[in-house]
Amino acid sequence: MATITVKKGEIIQRSGALNSKVYFVNSGLLRGYTIDEKGKEHIFIFAPENWTIADAQAPEFPCDLFIDALEDSTITVFQKDITQEGKNVEALIKRMSVLQKRIIMLMSYSAMERFEHFIETYPNILKRVPQKMIASYLGITPEALSTIKKRKGKK
């Protein structure tokens, strides 16, 4: 366990890395994302202050997610110790339930509904991240997000 500071733009974890860690954000903003075979980024999660971010893989398997800093941040890094994680099963289950709900969202809701849900989930980061990243989190293009916002404003 160690507390470190990272600069905006710094990559903290790369997809494919072994022994992936758990990161607690004291201040600043991180994001976790994948890059598909066409080179396109897909943002999986944002982690503002007091959020925890981690890949779902066990430490002995290569991880799926890139993690980088969207703002200068102070973060605390924890080892993924299986025996330790056992002590925090509730946190694990909570993360699973978040993932399950995200799948349900992707399967059942339109882009506009997902945008409204994003605003509820991350009320204070809407102005802190570029639109294109929000679009990526929602699974749509920046252009589509632009038109959605316009439609929302009108009604």
Next chain:
Amino acid sequence: MATITVKKGEIIQRSGALNSKVYFVNSGLLRGYTIDEKGKEHIFIFAPENWTIADAQAPEFPCDLFIDALEDSTITVFQKDITQEGKNVEALIKRMSVLQKRIIMLMSYSAMERFEHFIETYPNILKRVPQKMIASYLGITPEALSTIKKRKGKK
């Protein structure tokens, strides 16, 4: 822990239920699904023999998933005991990683790519479940699945 038999069509767990369990399938076939506010089913997971199926929620929270039997089945039911689950953290993490990959799939892949992935994941249940359920698992309509299969056959 108890082993029970269920008939095809029987609902084993309802969305909203408390104290949700973990089900291990000895024989037969279960599925987990949600129903959205428009009444539409979204299949989350299939569980053929030797698979485990469970809602991601902690037992003290209402669960999200319906679970029912697509074939006559024999299943072993386990309590979700937090202290016990701690002993099986690896299984939990494995389930998380499956969920994470499912999200990546939904965000990055076309319906046809998802269909191909479905066949790899569940090689032996393609003929055991109705097309409409496969379509629901993929997040598309049965009609769309029909045309995808035709296109696939042609090349």
Next chain:
DNA sequence: ATTTTCCATTAATGTAGATTAAGAACGCAC
């Protein structure tokens, strides 16, 4: 066996969102 219900396929049309392209507004470097 016959009726009923459910299911798969096909085709016509509709729509959400992707793609492409262009221009406007904002940085940031020099």
Next chain:
DNA sequence: GTGCGTTCTTAATCTACATTAATGGAAAAT
């Protein structure tokens, strides 16, 4: 300041998939 890159917006066109509807077949009910 002037350039230059990056981001956001708007609009035109395109495409994957949804919706609707019709048909035929299989399963279940009587």
